[in-house]
Amino acid sequence: MLVLMPVPSDPKARWRVRIAFLCLFVVFVALSFGAWYLADLGRLLERNAARESQVALQGITEPAQIDAALRQHPSDKFLQLVAMAGRAATDTNAAADKLSGEVEQPPIPAGINLAALNRPDLETLRRDLKTAEANASAFMPRYTALLKTERDAIEKYALSLHAGEETLTRLLDIVDKRHAERSALFSNMMAARAEFYRAYESLVAVIAGEAGAYKVVDGQFVFQFQRTVDRYNIANHATAVAAKRVGELAEERKTLDKAQQAAWLQFVTGK
Incomplete structure (x- = not known):
């Protein structure tokens, strides 16, 4: 009322x-x-502090040098933050490489002489390739979880340092951009590896299915029927194409690593 x-x-x-x-x-x-x-005033002080930190970071050309700068200026919050973020990214990359290595359990040896394998060995290889294909297909959710853990840790640490909103926003933008680029690349890498394992398993299946009925002449398989030759050639070509794609993506990762390192240093030094 x-x-x-x-x-x-x-x-x-x-x-x-x-x-x-x-x-x-x-x-x-x-x-x-x-x-x-x-x-x-808070934003002004934050910018001034960032400028002071960037003076201490002049001449930095490698991420490892950030820790050296922090040892010279241990109370600098900006240096503390970027050093922690750099270590978190390194830890994530190491964990991702470990996960990537676990896709093949046991590891698939390179350059296997399929002609020297007997039927049981070929069937074992087929099972290993199927397992690797399944692991590659299941990789991304685990990788995404690693990225989320890294981002959450960086944000939590920044808040504990009472980092300014402007600094935190810029830092998380860099992190999100890097994560998006790496997620796209790793998704393509794992899809290519899954395709390679699938094609390779099909090739081994052709040979295993003809065990005891083929000959090996000068390192080449000689099958009794043309239809088997056709199946073998198709599977062999698919395996070669898939292997080439895996190699191309490995090179793309090296290029991305360099580009992201340059972007990170640009953020850190303010250049």
Whole structure:
């Protein structure tokens, strides 16, 4: 229920009411200006601190040098933050490489002489290739979890240092961009590896299915029927194409590593 308060009829009372409202308005404006001023001052101090940190980072050409700069300026929060973020990225890359190595369990030896394998050996290789294909297909959710853990750790550490909003936003933008690029690359890499294992398994299946019925002349399989030759050639070509794609993506990763390192150093040094 809305209760209407009567306006005092006494002129002095009316003036007191007006003065009270005016004081409240002045206080509101002052508080609003103070909040804006403090926020702007915080941003100014943050930029000044970042500039001071970047002076300490001049001449940095490798991420490893950031730790050396931090040892010279141990109380610098910006240096603490970028050093921690760099270590977190390194740890994530190491964990990703470990996961990648676990795709093949046991490892598939390179350059296997299929002609020297007997039927049981060929069937074992087929099982290993099927397992590797399944592991490659299941890789990305585990990799995505690694990236999330890294980002959460960086954000938590930045907040513990009371990093400014501008610095935190720029840092997380760099992290998110790097993660997006690496996620896309690793997705393609694992898809290519899965395709390689699938094609290779098909090739081994052709040979295993003809065990005891083929000959090996000068390192070449000689099959009894043309249809087997055709199946073998198709599987062999698919395996070669898939292997080439895996190699191309490995080179793409090297290129991406260099580009991301350059972008990280640009963020750190402010250049």
